[in-house]
Amino acid sequence: MDEGRPIFLQIAEQIENSIIDGSLPDEAQVPSTNELAAFHRINPATAAKGVNQLVDDGVLYKKRGIGMFVSPGAQAKLRQRRRDQFSEQYLLPLLAEAAKLGIHPPELKSMIDRYEEKR
DSSP states (O other), X not given: OOTTSOHHHHHHHHHHHHHHTTSSOTTXXXXXXXXXXXXXXXXXXXXXXXXXXXXXXXXXXXXXXXXXXXXXXXXXXXXHHHHHHHIIIIIHHHHHHHHHTTOOHHHHHHHHHHHHHHO
């Protein structure tokens, strides 16, 4: 766990990551808040707060008396949200810094292509 961020957000992100990577597909049952709490040694209310955030976001839904499940289309929704966040967090600052340095988009693309060739 990351000490700098609230635990409930880390729980939500962990579930999101499992949905994005396909290990929790549409309609899959998510571990219960008690299971999450026991695994991470946290208060069940904290785990529930993370899970409920995903319910509020439409990523998970509750089957009364059974548990929480991945909503249909959750993976695509999360990927789009993460792409938007990626653009805001990384791409816009990269383009701004490149502009300050006089690096034009075609040159920046060329730099990225060269880096990809080396990987």
